[in-house]
Amino acid sequence: MTVLSDSLHLHPDQLGSYWMPFTANRQFKAAPRMVARAEGMHYWTPEGRRILDGFAGLWCCNAGHNRKPVVEAIQRQAATMDYAPAFQMGHPLAFELANRIARLAPEGMDHVFFCNSGSEAVDTALKIALAYQRLRGEASRTRLIGRERGYHGVGFGGISVGGMVANRKMFGAMIAGVDHLPHTLDLRHMAYSRGEPDWGAHLADELERLVQLHDASTIAAVIVEPMAGSTGVIVPPRGYLQRLREITRKHGILLIFDEVITAFGRLGTGFAAERYGVVPDLITFAKGVTSGAVPMGGVVASNAIHDAFMVGPPGAIELFHGYTYSAHVLACAAGVATLQLYEDEGLFERAARMAPVLEDALHALKGTRHVIDIRNCGLVGAVELEPRPGAPGARTFDAYLGCWEKGVLVRQAGDIVCLAPALIVEEAQIAEMADTLRAVLQTID
Numbered sequence: 020m021t022v023l024s025d026s027l028h029l030h031p032d033q034l035g036s037y038w039m040p041f042t043a044n045r046q047f048k049a050a051p052r053m054v055a056r057a058e059g060m061h062y063w064t065p066e067g068r069r070i071l072d073g074f075a076g077l078w079c080c081n082a083g084h085n086r087k088p089v090v091e092a093i094q095r096q097a098a099t100m101d102y103a104p105a106f107q108m109g110h111p112l113a114f115e116l117a118n119r120i121a122r123l124a125p126e127g128m129d130h131v132f133f134c135n136s137g138s139e140a141v142d143t144a145l146k147i148a149l150a151y152q153r154l155r156g157e158a159s160r161t162r163l164i165g166r167e168r169g170y171h172g173v174g175f176g177g178i179s180v181g182g183m184v185a186n187r188k189m190f191g192a193m194i195a196g197v198d199h200l201p202h203t204l205d206l207r208h209m210a211y212s213r214g215e216p217d218w219g220a221h222l223a224d225e226l227e228r229l230v231q232l233h234d235a236s237t238i239a240a241v242i243v244e245p246m247a248g249s250t251g252v253i254v255p256p257r258g259y260l261q262r263l264r265e266i267t268r269k270h271g272i273l274l275i276f277d278e279v280i281t282a283f284g285r286l287g288t289g290f291a292a293e294r295y296g297v298v299p300d301l302i303t304f305a306k307g308v309t310s311g312a313v314p315m316g317g318v319v320a321s322n323a324i325h326d327a328f329m330v331g332p333p334g335a336i337e338l339f340h341g342y343t344y345s346a347h348v349l350a351c352a353a354g355v356a357t358l359q360l361y362e363d364e365g366l367f368e369r370a371a372r373m374a375p376v377l378e379d380a381l382h383a384l385k386g387t388r389h390v391i392d393i394r395n396c397g398l399v400g401a402v403e404l405e406p407r408p409g410a411p412g413a414r415t416f417d418a419y420l421g422c423w424e425k426g427v428l429v430r431q432a433g434d435i436v437c438l439a440p441a442l443i444v445e446e447a448q449i450a451e452m453a454d455t456l457r458a459v460l461q462t463i464d
Protein backbone atom coordinates (compact mmCIF):
# COMPACT_ATOMS: atom_id res chain seq x y z
CA MET A 20 0.00 0.00 0.00
CA THR A 21 1.29 3.44 -0.91
CA VAL A 22 1.26 6.17 1.70
CA LEU A 23 0.11 9.47 0.27
CA SER A 24 2.28 12.51 -0.03
CA ASP A 25 -0.27 14.74 -1.75
CA SER A 26 -3.69 13.87 -0.36
CA LEU A 27 -5.56 15.69 -3.13
CA HIS A 28 -4.14 13.63 -5.98
CA LEU A 29 -4.41 9.88 -5.69
CA HIS A 30 -3.21 7.11 -7.95
CA PRO A 31 -5.46 4.10 -8.57
CA ASP A 32 -3.25 1.95 -6.32
CA GLN A 33 -3.94 4.29 -3.43
CA LEU A 34 -7.69 3.67 -3.40
CA GLY A 35 -7.79 0.16 -1.96
CA SER A 36 -7.85 0.64 1.80
CA TYR A 37 -10.93 2.80 2.11
CA TRP A 38 -14.00 0.51 2.03
CA MET A 39 -16.59 3.05 0.98
CA PRO A 40 -20.14 3.14 2.42
CA PHE A 41 -23.20 2.53 0.21
CA THR A 42 -20.88 2.67 -2.80
CA ALA A 43 -20.10 0.43 -5.74
CA ASN A 44 -16.48 0.28 -4.59
CA ARG A 45 -14.96 -1.42 -7.64
CA GLN A 46 -16.82 0.77 -10.10
CA PHE A 47 -15.94 3.92 -8.15
CA LYS A 48 -12.28 3.03 -7.87
CA ALA A 49 -12.08 2.40 -11.61
CA ALA A 50 -13.36 5.94 -12.27
CA PRO A 51 -13.35 7.98 -9.04
CA ARG A 52 -15.48 11.04 -8.44
CA MET A 53 -13.69 13.17 -5.85
CA VAL A 54 -14.37 16.52 -4.29
CA ALA A 55 -11.76 18.47 -2.39
CA ARG A 56 -13.20 21.88 -1.60
CA ALA A 57 -16.60 23.45 -1.07
CA GLU A 58 -18.17 26.86 -0.70
CA GLY A 59 -21.79 28.00 -0.77
CA MET A 60 -23.66 26.05 -3.47
CA HIS A 61 -20.56 24.46 -4.99
CA TYR A 62 -17.97 21.73 -4.71
CA TRP A 63 -14.65 21.68 -6.51
CA THR A 64 -12.89 18.53 -7.67
CA PRO A 65 -9.17 18.11 -6.87
CA GLU A 66 -8.50 19.20 -10.47
CA GLY A 67 -10.45 22.41 -9.86
CA ARG A 68 -13.67 21.61 -11.73
CA ARG A 69 -16.69 23.36 -10.17
CA ILE A 70 -19.79 21.28 -9.36
CA LEU A 71 -23.17 22.77 -8.49
CA ASP A 72 -24.42 20.85 -5.45
CA GLY A 73 -28.04 19.89 -6.06
CA PHE A 74 -28.24 17.68 -3.00
CA ALA A 75 -26.79 19.70 -0.07
CA GLY A 76 -24.08 17.04 0.27
CA LEU A 77 -26.35 14.17 1.35
CA TRP A 78 -29.45 16.14 2.40
CA CYS A 79 -27.46 17.85 5.12
CA CYS A 80 -25.65 21.09 4.23
CA ASN A 81 -28.85 23.12 4.44
CA ALA A 82 -27.09 26.45 5.01
CA GLY A 83 -24.72 25.84 2.09
CA HIS A 84 -21.09 24.81 2.35
CA ASN A 85 -18.36 26.35 4.49
CA ARG A 86 -20.48 29.18 5.80
CA LYS A 87 -18.23 31.60 7.64
CA PRO A 88 -20.08 31.78 10.99
CA VAL A 89 -20.16 27.98 11.22
CA VAL A 90 -16.53 27.57 10.17
CA GLU A 91 -15.41 30.18 12.68
CA ALA A 92 -17.48 28.70 15.51
CA ILE A 93 -15.85 25.31 14.93
CA GLN A 94 -12.39 26.82 14.71
CA ARG A 95 -12.88 28.84 17.89
CA GLN A 96 -14.24 25.87 19.78
CA ALA A 97 -11.48 23.51 18.61
CA ALA A 98 -8.91 25.94 19.96
CA THR A 99 -10.75 26.37 23.29
CA MET A 100 -11.84 22.89 24.39
CA ASP A 101 -11.61 19.78 22.25
CA TYR A 102 -13.82 17.45 24.25
CA ALA A 103 -15.88 17.39 27.42
CA PRO A 104 -17.04 14.16 29.10
CA ALA A 105 -20.65 13.54 28.22
CA PHE A 106 -21.72 11.50 31.26
CA GLN A 107 -22.25 13.20 34.64
CA MET A 108 -20.66 16.35 33.15
CA GLY A 109 -21.78 19.13 30.84
CA HIS A 110 -20.66 22.15 28.87
CA PRO A 111 -22.74 25.27 28.27
CA LEU A 112 -23.07 24.91 24.49
CA ALA A 113 -25.00 21.62 24.87
CA PHE A 114 -27.64 23.35 26.96
CA GLU A 115 -27.78 26.33 24.61
CA LEU A 116 -28.26 24.10 21.56
CA ALA A 117 -30.92 22.00 23.29
CA ASN A 118 -32.83 25.17 24.22
CA ARG A 119 -32.67 26.44 20.64
CA ILE A 120 -33.87 23.14 19.19
CA ALA A 121 -36.70 22.98 21.75
CA ARG A 122 -37.77 26.50 20.70
CA LEU A 123 -38.05 25.33 17.08
CA ALA A 124 -39.88 22.11 17.99
CA PRO A 125 -43.65 21.87 18.46
CA GLU A 126 -45.07 23.16 21.72
CA GLY A 127 -44.79 20.63 24.52
CA MET A 128 -41.63 19.06 23.06
CA ASP A 129 -38.97 20.71 25.19
CA HIS A 130 -36.31 18.05 25.76
CA VAL A 131 -33.42 17.04 23.54
CA PHE A 132 -31.18 13.98 23.77
CA PHE A 133 -28.00 14.22 21.67
CA CYS A 134 -26.12 11.60 19.66
CA ASN A 135 -23.99 11.66 16.51
CA SER A 136 -26.00 10.50 13.53
CA GLY A 137 -29.46 9.77 12.27
CA SER A 138 -28.97 6.06 12.87
CA GLU A 139 -28.14 6.67 16.51
CA ALA A 140 -31.06 9.07 16.78
CA VAL A 141 -33.42 6.34 15.57
CA ASP A 142 -32.03 3.75 17.99
CA THR A 143 -32.31 6.31 20.77
CA ALA A 144 -35.93 7.14 19.94
CA LEU A 145 -36.94 3.47 19.74
CA LYS A 146 -35.28 2.76 23.10
CA ILE A 147 -36.93 5.80 24.73
CA ALA A 148 -40.30 4.63 23.38
CA LEU A 149 -39.89 1.12 24.79
CA ALA A 150 -38.63 2.37 28.15
CA TYR A 151 -41.43 4.94 28.38
CA GLN A 152 -44.12 2.32 27.82
CA ARG A 153 -42.58 0.21 30.54
CA LEU A 154 -42.29 3.15 32.93
CA ARG A 155 -45.97 3.93 32.54
CA GLY A 156 -46.89 0.36 33.37
CA GLU A 157 -47.39 -0.87 29.80
CA ALA A 158 -44.43 -3.23 29.63
CA SER A 159 -46.24 -5.52 27.19
CA ARG A 160 -45.98 -2.80 24.54
CA THR A 161 -42.78 -3.97 22.86
CA ARG A 162 -43.78 -4.07 19.21
CA LEU A 163 -42.47 -1.42 16.82
CA ILE A 164 -44.18 -0.49 13.56
CA GLY A 165 -42.29 0.99 10.63
CA ARG A 166 -43.26 1.37 6.98
CA GLU A 167 -42.33 -0.23 3.69
CA ARG A 168 -39.66 1.76 1.85
CA GLY A 169 -38.85 3.61 5.07
CA TYR A 170 -35.23 4.54 5.81
CA HIS A 171 -34.20 4.93 9.40
CA GLY A 172 -30.46 4.52 9.12
CA VAL A 173 -28.39 1.39 9.44
CA GLY A 174 -28.39 0.39 13.11
CA PHE A 175 -30.21 -2.83 13.94
CA GLY A 176 -33.18 -0.82 15.22
CA GLY A 177 -33.27 1.32 12.11
CA ILE A 178 -33.05 -1.53 9.59
CA SER A 179 -35.65 -3.49 11.54
CA VAL A 180 -38.29 -0.77 11.33
CA GLY A 181 -36.96 0.35 7.95
CA GLY A 182 -38.41 -0.97 4.75
CA MET A 183 -35.61 -0.91 2.17
CA VAL A 184 -35.13 -4.52 1.18
CA ALA A 185 -31.46 -4.30 0.22
CA ASN A 186 -30.62 -2.76 3.60
CA ARG A 187 -32.31 -5.63 5.46
CA LYS A 188 -32.03 -8.90 3.64
CA MET A 189 -28.35 -9.62 4.37
CA PHE A 190 -28.58 -9.06 8.10
CA GLY A 191 -30.45 -11.91 9.66
CA ALA A 192 -33.44 -11.64 11.95
CA MET A 193 -32.74 -8.09 13.13
CA ILE A 194 -34.89 -7.12 16.13
CA ALA A 195 -37.97 -9.18 16.81
CA GLY A 196 -41.56 -8.00 16.96
CA VAL A 197 -41.63 -5.47 14.15
CA ASP A 198 -44.34 -4.92 11.57
CA HIS A 199 -44.73 -2.47 8.71
CA LEU A 200 -47.35 -0.18 7.27
CA PRO A 201 -47.66 -0.07 3.48
CA HIS A 202 -45.83 2.78 1.75
CA THR A 203 -47.93 5.46 0.11
CA LEU A 204 -46.51 5.75 -3.40
CA ASP A 205 -48.85 4.65 -6.17
CA LEU A 206 -48.22 6.23 -9.55
CA ARG A 207 -51.61 5.07 -10.83
CA HIS A 208 -53.21 7.54 -8.45
CA MET A 209 -50.64 10.27 -7.90
CA ALA A 210 -48.18 10.59 -10.79
CA TYR A 211 -47.06 14.19 -11.37
CA SER A 212 -48.69 15.46 -8.17
CA ARG A 213 -47.47 18.89 -7.21
CA GLY A 214 -46.69 18.76 -3.49
CA GLU A 215 -48.79 16.48 -1.30
CA PRO A 216 -50.89 14.04 -3.37
CA ASP A 217 -54.66 14.10 -2.92
CA TRP A 218 -54.86 10.31 -2.91
CA GLY A 219 -53.68 8.01 -0.14
CA ALA A 220 -54.78 9.28 3.30
CA HIS A 221 -56.76 6.06 3.75
CA LEU A 222 -53.49 4.10 3.83
CA ALA A 223 -53.05 5.30 7.42
CA ASP A 224 -56.04 3.11 8.29
CA GLU A 225 -53.79 0.10 7.69
CA LEU A 226 -52.55 0.85 11.20
CA GLU A 227 -56.01 -0.07 12.49
CA ARG A 228 -55.59 -3.46 10.82
CA LEU A 229 -52.20 -3.97 12.48
CA VAL A 230 -53.79 -3.04 15.81
CA GLN A 231 -56.50 -5.62 15.22
CA LEU A 232 -53.90 -8.22 14.33
CA HIS A 233 -51.44 -7.63 17.17
CA ASP A 234 -53.61 -5.83 19.75
CA ALA A 235 -52.76 -2.31 20.90
CA SER A 236 -51.41 -3.66 24.19
CA THR A 237 -48.41 -5.09 22.30
CA ILE A 238 -47.50 -1.98 20.27
CA ALA A 239 -45.07 0.60 21.64
CA ALA A 240 -44.57 2.98 18.74
CA VAL A 241 -44.98 3.76 15.07
CA ILE A 242 -42.05 5.40 13.27
CA VAL A 243 -42.33 7.13 9.90
CA GLU A 244 -40.49 9.73 7.91
CA PRO A 245 -43.04 12.54 7.36
CA MET A 246 -41.63 12.68 3.83
CA ALA A 247 -39.71 9.54 2.91
CA GLY A 248 -36.42 10.74 1.43
CA SER A 249 -33.90 7.97 0.84
CA THR A 250 -36.26 5.66 -1.00
CA GLY A 251 -36.66 8.31 -3.69
CA VAL A 252 -39.02 10.90 -2.19
CA ILE A 253 -42.49 9.79 -1.18
CA VAL A 254 -44.54 12.85 -0.30
CA PRO A 255 -47.22 12.22 2.35
CA PRO A 256 -50.76 12.18 0.99
CA ARG A 257 -52.91 15.03 2.25
CA GLY A 258 -54.36 14.09 5.64
CA TYR A 259 -52.28 10.90 5.99
CA LEU A 260 -50.06 12.04 8.86
CA GLN A 261 -53.03 13.57 10.70
CA ARG A 262 -54.81 10.23 10.45
CA LEU A 263 -51.78 8.34 11.75
CA ARG A 264 -51.72 10.72 14.71
CA GLU A 265 -55.40 10.13 15.49
CA ILE A 266 -55.06 6.35 15.34
CA THR A 267 -51.85 6.21 17.40
CA ARG A 268 -53.35 8.50 20.04
CA LYS A 269 -56.53 6.47 20.23
CA HIS A 270 -54.56 3.29 20.97
CA GLY A 271 -51.85 4.66 23.31
CA ILE A 272 -49.17 4.10 20.65
CA LEU A 273 -46.33 6.60 20.42
CA LEU A 274 -45.77 8.37 17.10
CA ILE A 275 -42.16 8.97 16.13
CA PHE A 276 -41.38 11.32 13.24
CA ASP A 277 -37.97 10.57 11.76
CA GLU A 278 -37.03 14.07 10.68
CA VAL A 279 -33.38 13.39 9.93
CA ILE A 280 -33.99 14.84 6.46
CA THR A 281 -37.03 17.02 6.98
CA ALA A 282 -35.91 19.00 10.05
CA PHE A 283 -34.20 22.37 9.78
CA GLY A 284 -35.94 23.91 6.84
CA ARG A 285 -35.99 21.23 4.17
CA LEU A 286 -39.79 21.53 3.87
CA GLY A 287 -39.88 25.28 4.53
CA THR A 288 -40.43 24.97 8.29
CA GLY A 289 -38.23 24.19 11.28
CA PHE A 290 -39.71 20.69 11.46
CA ALA A 291 -42.10 18.83 9.16
CA ALA A 292 -44.35 18.51 12.22
CA GLU A 293 -45.01 22.23 11.82
CA ARG A 294 -45.69 22.01 8.09
CA TYR A 295 -48.28 19.30 8.63
CA GLY A 296 -49.69 20.58 11.92
CA VAL A 297 -49.11 17.20 13.54
CA VAL A 298 -47.36 16.89 16.89
CA PRO A 299 -45.64 13.51 17.33
CA ASP A 300 -44.31 12.19 20.64
CA LEU A 301 -40.67 11.91 19.56
CA ILE A 302 -38.74 13.53 16.70
CA THR A 303 -35.37 12.36 15.45
CA PHE A 304 -33.03 14.82 13.77
CA ALA A 305 -29.42 14.94 12.45
CA LYS A 306 -27.93 16.32 9.20
CA GLY A 307 -29.16 19.94 9.04
CA VAL A 308 -28.65 20.62 12.74
CA THR A 309 -25.00 21.42 11.96
CA SER A 310 -25.52 21.93 8.24
CA GLY A 311 -23.43 18.80 7.86
CA ALA A 312 -20.28 20.45 9.20
CA VAL A 313 -19.80 18.16 12.24
CA PRO A 314 -21.66 14.88 12.81
CA MET A 315 -24.58 15.26 15.17
CA GLY A 316 -28.02 13.77 15.74
CA GLY A 317 -30.61 13.75 18.44
CA VAL A 318 -34.13 13.13 19.64
CA VAL A 319 -36.67 15.71 20.73
CA ALA A 320 -39.03 14.25 23.34
CA SER A 321 -42.43 15.40 24.50
CA ASN A 322 -42.60 16.71 28.03
CA ALA A 323 -44.84 13.79 29.00
CA ILE A 324 -42.22 11.28 27.90
CA HIS A 325 -39.31 13.13 29.43
CA ASP A 326 -41.12 13.72 32.71
CA ALA A 327 -42.04 10.05 33.02
CA PHE A 328 -38.32 9.31 33.36
CA MET A 329 -37.68 11.96 36.00
CA VAL A 330 -38.79 9.82 38.92
CA GLY A 331 -37.01 7.76 41.55
CA PRO A 332 -34.19 8.92 43.82
CA PRO A 333 -32.54 12.15 42.59
CA GLY A 334 -29.16 10.42 42.47
CA ALA A 335 -30.38 7.72 40.08
CA ILE A 336 -29.49 7.79 36.39
CA GLU A 337 -32.86 8.01 34.64
CA LEU A 338 -31.96 6.64 31.20
CA PHE A 339 -29.18 4.11 30.71
CA HIS A 340 -28.29 5.32 27.26
CA GLY A 341 -25.79 7.74 25.71
CA TYR A 342 -22.63 7.98 23.63
CA THR A 343 -19.06 9.11 24.31
CA TYR A 344 -19.72 11.83 21.78
CA SER A 345 -23.26 12.80 22.83
CA ALA A 346 -23.39 16.61 22.57
CA HIS A 347 -19.78 16.75 21.35
CA VAL A 348 -18.61 20.28 21.92
CA LEU A 349 -17.51 20.84 18.31
CA ALA A 350 -20.91 19.65 17.08
CA CYS A 351 -22.68 21.89 19.59
CA ALA A 352 -20.61 24.88 18.49
CA ALA A 353 -21.44 24.13 14.88
CA GLY A 354 -25.11 23.58 15.78
CA VAL A 355 -25.54 26.84 17.66
CA ALA A 356 -23.87 28.78 14.84
CA THR A 357 -25.94 26.96 12.20
CA LEU A 358 -29.28 27.60 13.91
CA GLN A 359 -28.30 31.27 14.33
CA LEU A 360 -27.44 31.45 10.63
CA TYR A 361 -30.79 29.88 9.65
CA GLU A 362 -32.48 32.56 11.75
CA ASP A 363 -30.33 35.52 10.63
CA GLU A 364 -30.83 34.72 6.95
CA GLY A 365 -34.45 33.53 7.27
CA LEU A 366 -33.46 30.33 5.49
CA PHE A 367 -36.53 28.27 6.40
CA GLU A 368 -38.76 30.99 4.93
CA ARG A 369 -36.43 31.20 1.97
CA ALA A 370 -36.85 27.46 1.42
CA ALA A 371 -40.62 27.96 1.45
CA ARG A 372 -40.28 30.77 -1.14
CA MET A 373 -37.99 28.76 -3.41
CA ALA A 374 -40.09 25.59 -3.21
CA PRO A 375 -42.49 26.66 -6.00
CA VAL A 376 -39.50 27.57 -8.19
CA LEU A 377 -38.13 24.05 -7.80
CA GLU A 378 -41.62 22.61 -8.33
CA ASP A 379 -42.09 24.50 -11.61
CA ALA A 380 -38.60 23.75 -12.88
CA LEU A 381 -38.95 20.03 -12.25
CA HIS A 382 -42.52 19.63 -13.46
CA ALA A 383 -41.45 21.31 -16.70
CA LEU A 384 -39.46 18.10 -17.33
CA LYS A 385 -42.72 16.22 -17.85
CA GLY A 386 -42.59 14.63 -21.30
CA THR A 387 -38.79 14.44 -21.34
CA ARG A 388 -37.45 11.05 -22.44
CA HIS A 389 -37.63 8.26 -19.81
CA VAL A 390 -39.57 10.35 -17.25
CA ILE A 391 -42.54 8.57 -15.63
CA ASP A 392 -43.17 10.74 -12.58
CA ILE A 393 -42.16 14.02 -10.99
CA ARG A 394 -42.81 14.81 -7.33
CA ASN A 395 -41.84 17.58 -4.96
CA CYS A 396 -42.30 18.89 -1.46
CA GLY A 397 -40.53 21.91 0.03
CA LEU A 398 -36.99 22.07 -1.34
CA VAL A 399 -37.09 18.42 -2.35
CA GLY A 400 -37.70 17.13 -5.83
CA ALA A 401 -37.64 13.76 -7.54
CA VAL A 402 -37.82 12.63 -11.14
CA GLU A 403 -38.61 8.96 -11.59
CA LEU A 404 -37.35 7.25 -14.74
CA GLU A 405 -38.61 4.19 -16.54
CA PRO A 406 -36.08 1.49 -15.62
CA ARG A 407 -34.02 -0.02 -18.41
CA PRO A 408 -35.48 -3.50 -19.00
CA GLY A 409 -33.66 -6.05 -16.87
CA ALA A 410 -31.32 -3.46 -15.35
CA PRO A 411 -32.97 -1.55 -12.52
CA GLY A 412 -31.12 1.64 -11.62
CA ALA A 413 -28.74 1.50 -14.59
CA ARG A 414 -30.37 4.27 -16.61
CA THR A 415 -30.61 6.49 -13.57
CA PHE A 416 -26.97 5.87 -12.69
CA ASP A 417 -26.11 7.06 -16.20
CA ALA A 418 -28.23 10.16 -15.58
CA TYR A 419 -26.40 10.79 -12.32
CA LEU A 420 -23.02 10.38 -14.08
CA GLY A 421 -24.10 12.59 -16.96
CA CYS A 422 -25.07 15.36 -14.55
CA TRP A 423 -21.77 15.00 -12.68
CA GLU A 424 -19.87 15.30 -15.95
CA LYS A 425 -21.85 18.44 -16.78
CA GLY A 426 -21.07 19.90 -13.35
CA VAL A 427 -24.23 19.21 -11.35
CA LEU A 428 -24.44 16.86 -8.37
CA VAL A 429 -27.75 15.05 -8.03
CA ARG A 430 -28.54 11.85 -6.12
CA GLN A 431 -29.66 8.53 -7.50
CA ALA A 432 -32.09 6.35 -5.53
CA GLY A 433 -32.87 3.30 -7.64
CA ASP A 434 -34.63 4.71 -10.71
CA ILE A 435 -35.28 8.06 -9.14
CA VAL A 436 -33.16 11.20 -9.50
CA CYS A 437 -33.41 13.30 -6.33
CA LEU A 438 -32.71 16.98 -5.79
CA ALA A 439 -32.46 18.73 -2.42
CA PRO A 440 -30.35 21.85 -2.77
CA ALA A 441 -29.16 23.97 0.15
CA LEU A 442 -31.72 26.52 1.31
CA ILE A 443 -29.54 29.33 -0.09
CA VAL A 444 -30.09 28.12 -3.67
CA GLU A 445 -30.77 30.80 -6.31
CA GLU A 446 -33.44 30.59 -9.01
CA ALA A 447 -30.80 30.43 -11.74
CA GLN A 448 -29.14 27.50 -10.00
CA ILE A 449 -32.42 25.60 -9.84
CA ALA A 450 -32.82 26.26 -13.58
CA GLU A 451 -29.27 25.01 -14.16
CA MET A 452 -30.06 21.77 -12.30
CA ALA A 453 -33.26 21.15 -14.27
CA ASP A 454 -31.72 22.11 -17.62
CA THR A 455 -28.73 19.85 -17.04
CA LEU A 456 -30.96 16.93 -16.13
CA ARG A 457 -33.11 17.52 -19.22
CA ALA A 458 -30.07 17.63 -21.49
CA VAL A 459 -28.66 14.46 -19.96
CA LEU A 460 -31.95 12.56 -20.22
CA GLN A 461 -32.11 13.40 -23.90
CA THR A 462 -28.72 11.81 -24.53
CA ILE A 463 -28.85 8.58 -22.49
CA ASP A 464 -30.50 5.34 -23.60
Ligand code: PXG
Pocket residue numbers: 077078135136137138139141170171172173244248249250277278279280305306316430432
Ligand atom coordinates in the same frame (compact mmCIF):
# COMPACT_ATOMS: atom_id res chain seq x y z
N1 PXG B 1 -33.33 8.53 9.22
C1 PXG B 1 -33.58 9.12 8.04
C2 PXG B 1 -34.98 9.57 7.71
C3 PXG B 1 -32.55 9.34 7.13
O1 PXG B 1 -32.80 9.91 5.95
C4 PXG B 1 -31.05 8.31 8.70
C5 PXG B 1 -32.11 8.14 9.57
C6 PXG B 1 -29.69 7.84 9.14
O2 PXG B 1 -28.83 8.90 9.35
P1 PXG B 1 -27.24 8.66 9.40
O3 PXG B 1 -26.73 9.98 9.90
O4 PXG B 1 -26.99 7.56 10.35
O5 PXG B 1 -26.82 8.34 8.00
C7 PXG B 1 -31.24 8.93 7.47
C8 PXG B 1 -30.08 9.13 6.55
C9 PXG B 1 -29.82 9.45 0.44
C10 PXG B 1 -29.22 9.36 1.80
O6 PXG B 1 -29.11 9.53 -0.54
C11 PXG B 1 -30.05 9.44 2.90
C12 PXG B 1 -29.52 9.34 4.18
C13 PXG B 1 -28.17 9.18 4.35
C14 PXG B 1 -27.32 9.12 3.23
C15 PXG B 1 -27.85 9.21 1.96
O7 PXG B 1 -31.05 9.49 0.31
N2 PXG B 1 -30.40 9.40 5.22
